[in-house]
Amino acid sequence: MTSKAATGTPVVRTGPAPDPADGLDPRRWKALWVCLLVGFMSFLDVSIVNVALPSIQSGLHTSEAGLSWVLSGYVLAFGLTLVPAGRLGDAYGRRTFFLAGLTLFTAASVLCGLAGSETWLIAARLGQGVAAGLLTPQISGLIQQLFRGAERGKAFGLLGSTIGIATAVGPVLGGLLIQALGTEHGWRWVFFVNLPIGLLAFPLARRLLPRGERAAQGARGARAGLDPVGVLLLGGAVFALLLPLIEQRSWQGSAKWLLLGLGAVLLAAFLGWEHRYARGGRAPLVDLGMFRFGSYSLGALLGAVYFAGFTSIFFIFTLYLQSGLGYSALAAGLAITPFAVGTAASSVVAGRNVYRFGRRMITGGLVLVVLGLTGTWLAASLASGPAAGWATALPLFVAGVGSGAVISPNSTLTLQDVPVAQAGTASGMLQTGQRVSSAAGIAIVSSVFFARVGDGWQAAFRAGVLTSAAIVGAALVIALVDLSRRRGRA
Numbered sequence: 001m002t003s004k005a006a007t008g009t010p011v012v013r014t015g016p017a018p019d020p021a022d023g024l025d026p027r028r029w030k031a032l033w034v035c036l037l038v039g040f041m042s043f044l045d046v047s048i049v050n051v052a053l054p055s056i057q058s059g060l061h062t063s064e065a066g067l068s069w070v071l072s073g074y075v076l077a078f079g080l081t082l083v084p085a086g087r088l089g090d091a092y093g094r095r096t097f098f099l100a101g102l103t104l105f106t107a108a109s110v111l112c113g114l115a116g117s118e119t120w121l122i123a124a125r126l127g128q129g130v131a132a133g134l135l136t137p138q139i140s141g142l143i144q145q146l147f148r149g150a151e152r153g154k155a156f157g158l159l160g161s162t163i164g165i166a167t168a169v170g171p172v173l174g175g176l177l178i179q180a181l182g183t184e185h186g187w188r189w190v191f192f193v194n195l196p197i198g199l200l201a202f203p204l205a206r207r208l209l210p211r212g213e214r215a216a217q218g219a220r221g222a223r224a225g226l227d228p229v230g231v232l233l234l235g236g237a238v239f240a241l242l243l244p245l246i247e248q249r250s251w252q253g254s255a256k257w258l259l260l261g262l263g264a265v266l267l268a269a270f271l272g273w274e275h276r277y278a279r280g281g282r283a284p285l286v287d288l289g290m291f292r293f294g295s296y297s298l299g300a301l302l303g304a305v306y307f308a309g310f311t312s313i314f315f316i317f318t319l320y321l322q323s324g325l326g327y328s329a330l331a332a333g334l335a336i337t338p339f340a341v342g343t344a345a346s347s348v349v350a351g352r353n354v355y356r357f358g359r360r361m362i363t364g365g366l367v368l369v370v371l372g373l374t375g376t377w378l379a380a381s382l383a384s385g386p387a388a389g390w391a392t393a394l395p396l397f398v399a400g401v402g403s404g405a406v407i408s409p410n411s412t413l414t415l416q417d418v419p420v421a422q423a424g425t426a427s428g429m430l431q432t433g434q435r436v437s438s439a440a441g442i443a444i445v446s447s448v449f450f451a452r453v454g455d456g457w458q459a460a461f462r463a464g465v466l467t468s469a470a471i472v473g474a475a476l477v478i479a480l481v482d483l484s485r486r487r488g489r490a
Contacts, residue, residue: 028146031208032155034201035139036162038102041197042132043163045109046074047170047340048190050318051329055178055187056121065250066118072246073122074129079238079435081133084231086141086428087285090421091226094138094145095209101134102205106198113191136431141424142209144415150355153412157351160408164344164400171333179330230274230285237266238432245439249446290418290426299414300430302362302478306410307434308441309471310369310403313339313376315442316449316464317392320380324457325388335389342400347408354409362413363483365405366476372399373469377462384458441471 025031049070057067089097108127115121143155173193178186240263244256274284291297314336321327321335350361357364375395383391411430418426449464 024148025146025210027208031142031146031210032158034204034208035142036158037197037201038098038135038205039139039159040162040166041194041201042105042135043166044170044173045128045132045191045194047167048174048193050314051171051174051333052178052187052190054322054329055183059184059187060115060118060121062118062121066122068247068250069122070125074125074132075246075435075439076239076242077126077129078133079242079432080235081130082137082432082435083234083286083425083428084226085134086137086424086426087226089138089141089424093211094141094424095205095211097134098138098142098209099202099205101131101138102198102202105131105135106194106202109191109194109198113188137424137428140411140415140427144418144420144423144427146210150352153354153409154351156408156412157348157354160347160351160404160411161344163407164340164347164404168337168340168344171336172330175328175330175333179328227274227277227283227285230270230277233266233270233273234285237263237270238436240266241436242439245436245443248443249450286425286429287422290422293417295417296414296426298478298482299410300433302475303410303414303430304433304437305478306366306406306472306475308437308444309468309475310399311438312442312445313373313465313468316445316461319449320457320461321389324461325385327389331389335392336396338393338397339400339403342397343404343407346401346404350405350409351412354412359413359479359482359486362406362409363476363479365402365409366472366479368402369399369406369472370469370476372396372402373465373472377465377469380458380462380465441468444471
């Protein structure tokens with residue numbers, strides 16, 4: 001069966017026949033579980049590595065700069081890959097790039113575990129970042145492709161729950177591995193755990209994932225269809241914006257902030273090039289027309305501001321517990337778990353009801369996050385030492401419940417009007433913005449945190465939490481303004 005994508009390019013549909021009852025793939029739920037398994041692996045790797053950093057440093061005798069690159073190299077490679085990977089998946093088949101990303105991620109994980117030097121580990125982490133960037137937009141694109149209506153909201157809710165569970169399990173599992181196997185070798189198994197997951201997921205993905213929509217290469221050829229200039233401009237912009245943010249503590253001096261200006265110039269050049277490229281009748285890397293959808297532009301803005309606020313809490317809380325209060329990696333992981341458990345629990349419920357409550361649900365979720373972070377600030381003011389983890393458990397859980405009502409529903413509503421043929425690219429752009437804003441948020445909150453460390457770890461943590469709450473409050477203001485405008489039009 002053939003059809004035409006939004007750009008008019010002929011596409012060929014292959015894979016399992018649609019369900020005659022509803023026109024959807026009858027194996028879509030089984031395919032979703034494969035996507036969730038792989039998503040679990042990639043997000044587990046983010047949270048599990050954080051608690052392993054002290055062990056990596058002692059086991060490999062890694063410098064502070066090298067340890068920073070174990071984290072920042074992953075983030076950079078991930079952010080640079082997202083949009084081109086989404087475009088490739090949209091154009092040539094999401095299944096193909098899902099399998100490629102899964103293979104690379106599994107292999108890179110093994111190489112991380114076998115690392116014999118700092119340089120080796122950093123290079124392998126870059127490979128993991130590229131692989132995660134290949135995988136992530138394919139997962140969102142496949143959900144857009146396989147599901148419609150309420151089912152799509154439920155699928156995104158399950159994805160949000162999976163992310164929450166991976167985030168919760170990661171620090172605890174990492175702490176258990178390091179405690180059981182020792183600091184010298186325990187950190188290696190933090191990476192080796194991905195091998196059995198990858199080996200299980202690959203044959204299932206080959207069997208169950210639909211081949212989807214594969215654009216035929218026209219006379220222009222693959223290079224013209226992939227907009228190489230756009231790829232370079234966007235990649236340069238993301239690199240220039242991310243690097244000074246994630247290296248703000250390691251890179252001394254103020255010269256690094258000049259890169260932000262360069263990033264802004266490259267981003268403007270990218271937007272101008274994409275507009276010109278599309279006017280020439282060619283397929284740009286990013287169809288800027290998707291920003292004309294109010295749901296997409298609003299959701300992208302709200303998501304970016306929210307990610308700048310809430311992701312920083314994990315960074316400063318781990319520092320406070322381990323460096324300030326002397327918690328072990330396992331104890332710190334357990335203390336962070338209430339937030340992730342709340343997110344996992346509420347994501348499923350939110351996904352089932354997203355079309356019923358719409359952006360009112362997201363607004364309510366943001367209110368809970370602000371209240372939860374404010375409660376965390378209050379708990380940290382009243383308790384310290386071993387009691388801090390217990391005192392902050394309930395407010396962090398409340399914040400997590402709110403977060404589950406924000407992330408998955410916002411993704412669902414943001415992408416709802418985007419054509420399925422552009423789903424991977426739209427998801428890549430959305431998540432690139434979230435990665436840049438997360439780095440910016442961590443840079444802002446950590447600057448506040450370290451500026452107050454001289455007054456004590458407790459004072460530094462409280463200042464950081466208040467800053468995070470203020471940024472989430474800005475996202476709440478955006479949501480409230482949108483709700484007010486919607487009521488005014490009703």
